Amino acid sequence: KAGVTQTPRYLIKTRGQQVTLSCSPISGHRSVSWYQQTPGQGLQFLFEYFSETQRNKGNFPGRFSGRQFSNSRSEMNVSTLELGDSALYLCASSLAGGQGYGYTFGSGTRLTVV
């Protein structure tokens, strides 16, 4: 059974650019959540998608957005990149979301903004 696939693994962008990250969940999983991980803040929740609908959103500025497609694959986009956006972005796949179910994480995308 294939795991959660995130692409790309590494990205280097300059301030002001935008970036799109991709996540393919485990087959049959309909919930995809995105987290930002930094050494100082730990894992911070960005948003969750379920059946193409954003079901929950964290406290991040509007520059962070996402979407989910009918095949459950999800993308997140960060516009007007800032140095502080440098982080590991993790996608988590679940059958039906955080209530009662654990998440399976992808390997992450390491974003560096210079």
Add this chain to the structure above:
Amino acid sequence: QKEVEQNSGPLSVPEGAIASLNCTYSDRVSQSFFWYRQYSGKSPELIMSIYSNGDKEDGRFTAQLNKASQYVSLLIRDSQPSDSATYLCAGSSITGANSKLTFGKGITLSVRP
């Protein structure tokens, strides 16, 4: 109070000892609790889940949940150097029909050979 807090750490134990990792949570978190292990440079991996008061054992790992005191803990028996990692506690935060997992900042465990 933060939703999920892990205040102690880093933790260092000798090989073969019991490692005890603790986590507290606020009223905004309920229902389900999880422990994840994250090796350096890797993504978090689910190792234990617990939903009701009491203990749950899986091999060398025991998760404990005390809803009255709002804490959840993870015990690792016969600790091995391969257990050296950061351990993340997570709980379900439920708002209406929506839920998400909220994570603590993690405790770094080092097992000395």
